Every structure is written in structure tokens, then in C-alpha cells.
Amino acid sequence: MSTRTFISRIAVGGICTAVALAASACGAGGPANTSGSAGTNTVNVLVEAGGHAELTGVAEQCKAETGVTANFVELPYDGMFNRLSSEFSSGNVSFDVAALDSVWLPSFKDAVQPIDELFTDEAKKDIFPALVKEANVDGHFIGMPAWTNAEIILYRKDLFEDAKNKADFQAKYGYALAAPTTWKQYQDISEFFTKDGMFGTDVKGAVETEWLAHVLQAGSPMVLDGDKVVIDNAAHKEALDFYVGLAKDAPSGAAQVDWAAAQNLFNQGKTAMTRFWAHAYRQIPKDAAVAGKVGAAPMIAGSAGVGGVPGPWYLTVPKATKNAEAAKKFVKCAYDYNSTGIESSLGLAARISAFEKYQDQPGYESFKPLIETLNGKATATRPATEKWQQIVDTVLIPMLQNAVAGGDSATLLADAKKQIEDLLK
Amino acid sequence: MRVAERMKHDAGTPARAAGAPSAAPAVVRPRKRRGVNREGLEAGRRSTRTLLWVLLAAAMVLYGFPFLYLLFTSFKTPIDTIAVPPTILPREWTLENYTNALGRSGVLASFINSVQTAIISTVLSLALAVPAAYGITRYKTLSGRIFIMAALVTRMVPPVAIGIPLASMMGTLGLSDTPIALSIAHTTISLPLSIWLMSSFFEAVPQDLEEAATVDGCSRLGALWRVVIPVVSGGIAVTAIFAFLASWNEFLFALLMTAIRSQTTPVVIANFQTQFGLDWGSMTALAAVYSIPVILLTLLLQRKIVAGMTLGAVKG
The missing domain is CATH 3.40.190.10 (Periplasmic binding protein-like II)
Incomplete structure (x- = not known):
């Protein structure tokens, strides 16, 4: 077979495959499940690439306990704000849960829904005071801390x-x-x-x-x-x-x-x-x-x-999702199984009890200073x-x-x- | 005979060149033409050639070094990738970065998506640019000239200005997170320049060829398909490569318009830079792997590319 024939065949084969896949509007990345599928047990979770590992354990536990499956949409930090702005402003979101950097909460406060019911008294006691304060915008809790840093x-x-x-x-x-x-x-x-x-x-x-x-x-x-x-x-x-x-x-x-x-x-x-x-x-x-x-x-x-x-990330539920029930179940799982994040490569959590569980273990010597800093008298979140x-x-x-x-x-x-x-x- | 060889030959036979009898003993003097000594000319050419080689080598280093550095970094250990001051060659060679990068979930799918998106976008660009360019160059109407200028103007609109509206439109059409949506977006980038490129290639084809084909019984479209397209196939290859590369490397639209199903590799590569650190090794490893198809494509089509680049160079 000549090179020309070979190239032609490769090109024709590639084009046919691409057209066939395009005709079915199907990418290779996963199931064709998008936000807006009301009542399904699958949620799309938008997360910064570095935070994905933090929620992997949560997703496994959540599936086992509640049947909610999480598909993660990973984006680079630098592009995530633009993507969020784009989708929130269009009112057509491709995700049911979004992990937001704390500095973005004020910008997107009107696009996410309150999750007051998840902030029980017990939960508020187990989250660092500065984070409880920051999650409350205009009298409603709009984000559950997933992990924090300082x-x-x-x-x-x-x-x-x-x-x-x-x-x-x-x-x-x-x-x-x-x-x-x-x-x-x-x-x-x-x-x-x-x-x-x-x-x-x-x-x-x-x-x-x-x-x-x-x-x-x-x-x-x-x-x-x-x-x-x-x-x-x-x-x-x-x-x-x-x-x-x-x-x-x-x-x-x-x-x-x-x-x-x-x-x-x-x-x-x-x-x-x-x-x-x-x-x-x-x-x-x-x-x-x-x-x-x-x-x-x-x-x-x-x-x-x-x-x-503090540098926390909050899990939020967009107002535009039609799958809010499953989304809130996932956010609750993220709180319940918060300590699973510590086993990840990033190794962080948001609950005080999660950090305390590991603070005396070898390899986690940074946790005591972190807890002390996050509980510090002068510690405060950004304006x-x-x-x-x-x-x-x-x-x-x-x-x-x-x-x-x-x-x-x-x-x-x-x-x-x-x-x-x-x-x- | 090549010019340099001919000159060398001439320089070796000065008497014949001067028209003197071959047997005549004569003092052999090199013939001077227009006051230029041939050895001086040869020496001048040698020095010019050396200078050109030096410039070429400098250009090669400038172009090639970033890629070579990327390649070497992909074989470095984690601590080597962040060494201060940086080293060019790895102190210890490792394939760990390739294992990490290729083992990451979603990488293979992103490759398939990139290939799929680039092919669809290239086909769309060619399918639209070839007839558009042919019509503009052959009919030479005022509206054609306005159209081609308008196509150029669209190149000047920053992609970020149309990215968000495009993403919204695709959502409304139910095409969110699909390769076809991203391909259409990429076509908006490559189409204007594809039309311009194809126009210049069509300009170089004499109309006599088409007229001859018409005399032989071809319709206008038949002449285009059977005569003109084969002549400009090099140009089509250049345009196809350009359109393919534009889609293959595109980041912004991919960031705004893809999520789970159709995310392409440039976004996955960018994901190695997180708020909590930058995994240089894995990032460069994946970037190196992602470069391979483009390099192969260029090597396979290099003759067509060169032919396409020179097509029209001698017109007029």
C-alpha cells in the first residue's frame, strides 16, 4: 500500500468515526448525563482540579449510603471563575454542585441556593468559627466548607x-x-x-x-x-x-x-x-x-x-439546577464524610473533628498548628x-x-x- | 549544471573561455567579469552560506529549545523539575511522569475528544472555505470582496468576547458539552483564515485550465472537482493542517464549553496547575505526548505543505 493510499484511508476512517460520534452527539468522556435531569441520582460536581481528590472519597461513601453518584467536572483554577460566570449568567448550568473558592462566594451569592438545613447547631460547632461566618451571606448559609487551609x-x-x-x-x-x-x-x-x-x-x-x-x-x-x-x-x-x-x-x-x-x-x-x-x-x-x-x-x-x-472551598448548589435534592444529599455526604479528604493527596478537611482525628498521627504534624491558626483569636476571612x-x-x-x-x-x-x-x- | 559548479568549471578553463587557441602557451589570468574576482565571489558565497547556517541554527535553537526543555522536564524527578537554578538535562531519568499523566482518569477520553473535535472542525472548515474561496476568486464581485474582508475582520474579534455567547447558544440548542458544539466554535476561529488561504491558492490556478476542462465537456463544478482541486491539493493540505492545529491547541472555548463528555486534552493539561501547586513533570509529560500526533501529521504531509507554500509564489 502506498503512503498516499495509507494516509487517505486513515483520513477517511478518522472522518467517518468522528462523524459517527458527532452524529450521536456523544463525547468520549463519560455518560450523557447533564444537569437538569430532575429526580436522577447522579450529580455533576464542578471542582477545581486540585480539589478533585478531596471529594473522591466522599463520592464513594455517598454512593454507598445514599445511592447518589457523582460525576466530576475538573477545571483549572484560572479558568473556573470565567466558566462559573458564564454558566450562572446564562441560567443554564452543566453542574449540580459547585466547589467555590471563598473569595468567589460574594460574587455568586445570588446564583446559589441556601442550604440552611445542613447547618445544624452540631455542624456549626464542628466548623471553624471564621468559616461559619463566611458561609453565611445575607442571613443564609450558601456554602458548606469542604476543605480549608491556612x-x-x-x-x-x-x-x-x-x-x-x-x-x-x-x-x-x-x-x-x-x-x-x-x-x-x-x-x-x-x-x-x-x-x-x-x-x-x-x-x-x-x-x-x-x-x-x-x-x-x-x-x-x-x-x-x-x-x-x-x-x-x-x-x-x-x-x-x-x-x-x-x-x-x-x-x-x-x-x-x-x-x-x-x-x-x-x-x-x-x-x-x-x-x-x-x-x-x-x-x-x-x-x-x-x-x-x-x-x-x-x-x-x-x-x-x-x-x-483561611483558604476554604465551599460546596454550593446552584439555583438553576433541577436536581437540587440529590445535590444537597451530596453536600451533606461531604460534611458527614469530611475526614476522607485527609487521606487524599491534598490532605485537607474542613471539620475540626476531622483534623483532630489525625493530628497525633505520624505525617500529620502540620494539623495541630493548622487547627491553632484557624482557631486563632485574630484569624478572619477576607472581606x-x-x-x-x-x-x-x-x-x-x-x-x-x-x-x-x-x-x-x-x-x-x-x-x-x-x-x-x-x-x- | 548548477551555477556554483558552472562557475567552478569556468574558473578552471580560463583560456577557452577567453576564446584563445587551446595550444597557445599563455599566461593564465583569471578572467574578471564586471569587476568581480571569482574567488572573491565564491568566498563571498561561502561566508554568506556560513552566516545563513548560523542564523538558521540560532532560529532552530530559539524555536526548538522550549520544546526540548519541555521534553527533558518530562523525564525529570519531581524535585528536579523545580530545581533552583533550573537544570536542562535530568539528573536522573524517569518515566514516572508519563505513568502519572497517562494514568490519570479522563486522559484517554480527552485525547479521543481532541481528535474527534479537530477532525470535525477541519472538515467543516474545508467544506465551507473551499467553495467560498473558489466563488470569491472566480466571480470577483463586489460582494465577494466585502465578504472576504468581513471574514478577516472576524479574526480580530477576541475569542473571549464570543466564547460566553457561543456557550449559551450551544446550551439553548441542546449541544452543551458535545464535540460537535466545540467543533463549530473552533470552526469560527479557523474558517476566516482558511478562506483567505484557499483564495490565494485558487488565484494561482490559471483560468485556462478550467476553460479547457469545460471545452472537454466538464461542468463548472466538474472542472472544479476534477481539475482545480487536484492542482490545489497542496494548498488544501496546508489549510487542513492549519485548521487542525487551530482546533488541536485551542483552550478557551474548550474551557467554556466542555465538561464531562467532551473535555479536550489542553484543559486536562492545564488541570495539572492547581491552586495548591503545579505538577510540572506530569504536565510536561502529557504535553509531550499530545505533541506527537501533530508532529507525525506534519512529517507525513510535509511534501504537500511545502508544495502548498510555494503554490502561487511565482504567479504573475
């Missing part, structure tokens, strides 16, 4: 336990080397370990939550106090000065350092400490330079106590405004990048206040 301190246990380091640190600073609990200690330890090509910590100019956590620790609400913009108050300035002040003990190029860069630096053994999301503790590669040498501690306490910014993501992208991150590049903090905060006020008008 920044904690990850540090090089091997360096902290080294006898020479301990003696040298004691001699230089006058107190024992241990996981930091105050800003001063964090600064001292960062300075101490910045030597011989290593850095004490990192400074992330391309993300905002870490600086916001320091604002909470300094005793102020983040950016907004109700409708009032408070980003130029003393707590914000104090937090910003502290944040920027660490740059001397951090790798250069702080303006471009984001989560991925900071995680890489720590896993490569380039930094002695990092303030990072708790899930990273269990995701240190086995062949990493720091594998087995990392300790975890709660987020730093400021004058207002321990404070962090409930649908403009929040815009504020972050267009004001907070550019401001932080200018600050770590040497800008005057008071001027930058004053400018930021004006920009935010303009955005909120």
Missing part, C-alpha cells in the same frame, strides 16, 4: 535542633532557638540563618494573604472595616514595614516571588523558614533536600494574637465584597511589589486607599 510556619527542624546553631543563637540573641511565636523572633531567626548562601526566610511580593495575616495579627480588620477602607491605618503600616523588613534576609527578586517560587526555595533547602499553606507540609517530595527535616508551627502571634487568613479579587489583583499586589522594591509604605498605603475607594464606588 498559612502556618514551616521550618527546618534539623537546623533548629543543631547543637552549634542552638549555642550560637543563644549567644547572639539571648534566648533559645525554637520555632518563632512572635514577629521579633521571626526576624531574629531569619537574620541568624541568612549566611553561607542560605536565607532565613522568603518574602513574597506577588501574593497578598501573608501580609494580610500580619495585619490581622496587628489587630485590624483587613483592608475594609465594613464599608470603610482602612488600609492606611497604623496596623497595615506596621504589618507592611515588618513584611518588607524581612527582605534583607530573603532571596532577591521578592517582587516576583509567589507561592510556587517560595515552595520551591524551601523544598530545595534554600530557606530556613517559610510562612506557607499547611498542605505543603505533606507535599514535600520524598527526594527533596528537606524531606523528613521539616517542622511545623502555628502562624505568628502579633499584639492581637495568632492570626491567619465579603465581590470586588475583592479585583482589589487584590489591581491594588494590593502592585502595592506590595512596589513596597518590597523600596517604596515608601505610608505613601503606597495612602495611594492604595484611594484606588480601593474608587473601585468600590
